[in-house]
Amino acid sequence: MLDMLTLDQLRVFVSVAESGSFRAGAARLSRVQSAVSHAIANLEAELGLTLFDRTGHRPVLTAEGQALLSNARDILLRIDALKARARGLGEGIELELSLTVDTLFPIDAVGAALAAMRAAYPTVSIRLAVEPLGGPMTSLIEKRSALAIVVGEDFRDPRIAFEAISSVDQVAVVSAGHPLALRQSGGSIGLADLADHLQIVLSDPTPVTGDRMFGVLSPQTCRVTGQDAKHAMILAGLGWGRLPHWQVARDLAEGRLVRLATGALGRDSQLAAEAYLAHRIDEPFGPAAAAFSQALKRQLGA
Incomplete structure (x- = not known):
C-alpha cells in the first residue's frame, strides 16, 4: 500500500503541519478545506497511522506524525532539487x-x-x-x-x-x-x-x-x-x-x-x-x- 503514496499527499501533510490547521493548509495550497482533509485521510490510510489528533480545536501532530514530518520534508526538498536541476539542464x-x-x-x-x-x-x-x-x-x-x-x-x-x-x-x-x-x-x-x-x-x-x-x-x-x-x-x-x-x-x-x-x-x-x-x-x-x-x-x- 505504501507504493500508492503521492507527492501531493506529502505536500498537503507538510502544509497542514506547518500552518497549524486544515483551513490554513488549504489556503496555503489554494484548495478547499475538504480536499485537504481528504488528502490527509488517504495518507493516514496508506500509512496505517494517525498523523493528526483532531480531538481539540486545532489538529495537533501525533507522535507518529511528528516523527514522519522530517522525512516528508526531506523527500519534498529532494524532489524540488531534482526539478530545479532538470530545469537548469533545460536552460543550459x-x-x-x-x-x-x-x-x-x-x-x-x-x-x-x-x-x-x-x-x-x-x-x-x-x-x-x-x-x-x-x-x-x-x-x-x-x-x-x-x-x-x-x-x-x-x-x-x-x-x-x-x-x-x-x-x-x-x-x-x-x-x-x-x-x-x-x-x-x-x-x-x-x-x-x-x-x-x-x-x-x-x-x-x-x-x-x-x-x-x-x-x-x-x-x-x-x-x-x-x-x-x-x-x-x-x-x-x-x-x-x-x-x-x-x-x-x-x-x-x-x-x-x-x-x-x-x-x-x-x-x-x-x-x-x-x-x-x-x-x-x-x-x-x-x-x-x-x-x-x-x-x-x-x-x-x-
Missing part, C-alpha cells in the same frame, strides 16, 4: 563550475563571488583549486577548469581569453628577527646582500615555466609548493621572499614581518601585478560562470 545551466585560482589572488573575494553565484544558481556544484604559477593556465588548457584567475603577464596562450579584473600588490618581506631585517637601519640592501640569504620561492606544479626563474635573485633557495607554506617559512625566519600584500598586511602592521629596505624589488619593496579572469575561447561562459564573473567584479570594484 552548468552542473558544475570549475575554477582554478592563482595562489597570489585573495581567496576571500573568490568565496564571496561564489556565494553570490550559488544564491542565483543553487543547483550548481563547485570545484575549486588554488595553484601557483602555471597551474591556472594549465587547468584551462587541459580542460580541468572552465575558469581561471591568472596573476601576471608570464603565462599566455592563444586559446585563452583574458579580462583584467584587478591588481595584486606583492611585497618583499622578511621576519622581524632575520639578519636582513636587523640591517634595515644601515642603509639600502643591495642585490648582493639578498643573494647572501635564503630566498623562499614557489615551485611550479606544471611544466609550463620550464627553466624560467621568476623573481629568483638568490642562488640559495627554499622551494615550496604553496603560498601558505611560503608565508609560514618567511614568518619563521628561514629566509626572505615576496608575498601578496593582502596576506601580510596584518603581519606588517603588528611587526612580525618587515619590508626589505631595498630599491631593487620595487618602490617600497612592492610591485603590482595585473590579475585576469581567463577562460577558453572555445568554451564561452555559461549562466553560472557569467554570474560568478559579475559577482567577482562587484567584489573587486572592477
Whole structure:
C-alpha cells in the first residue's frame, strides 16, 4: 500500500503541519478545506497511522506524525532539487563550475563571488583549486577548469581569453628577527646582500615555466609548493621572499614581518601585478560562470 503514496499527499501533510490547521493548509495550497482533509485521510490510510489528533480545536501532530514530518520534508526538498536541476539542464545551466585560482589572488573575494553565484544558481556544484604559477593556465588548457584567475603577464596562450579584473600588490618581506631585517637601519640592501640569504620561492606544479626563474635573485633557495607554506617559512625566519600584500598586511602592521629596505624589488619593496579572469575561447561562459564573473567584479570594484 505504501507504493500508492503521492507527492501531493506529502505536500498537503507538510502544509497542514506547518500552518497549524486544515483551513490554513488549504489556503496555503489554494484548495478547499475538504480536499485537504481528504488528502490527509488517504495518507493516514496508506500509512496505517494517525498523523493528526483532531480531538481539540486545532489538529495537533501525533507522535507518529511528528516523527514522519522530517522525512516528508526531506523527500519534498529532494524532489524540488531534482526539478530545479532538470530545469537548469533545460536552460543550459552548468552542473558544475570549475575554477582554478592563482595562489597570489585573495581567496576571500573568490568565496564571496561564489556565494553570490550559488544564491542565483543553487543547483550548481563547485570545484575549486588554488595553484601557483602555471597551474591556472594549465587547468584551462587541459580542460580541468572552465575558469581561471591568472596573476601576471608570464603565462599566455592563444586559446585563452583574458579580462583584467584587478591588481595584486606583492611585497618583499622578511621576519622581524632575520639578519636582513636587523640591517634595515644601515642603509639600502643591495642585490648582493639578498643573494647572501635564503630566498623562499614557489615551485611550479606544471611544466609550463620550464627553466624560467621568476623573481629568483638568490642562488640559495627554499622551494615550496604553496603560498601558505611560503608565508609560514618567511614568518619563521628561514629566509626572505615576496608575498601578496593582502596576506601580510596584518603581519606588517603588528611587526612580525618587515619590508626589505631595498630599491631593487620595487618602490617600497612592492610591485603590482595585473590579475585576469581567463577562460577558453572555445568554451564561452555559461549562466553560472557569467554570474560568478559579475559577482567577482562587484567584489573587486572592477
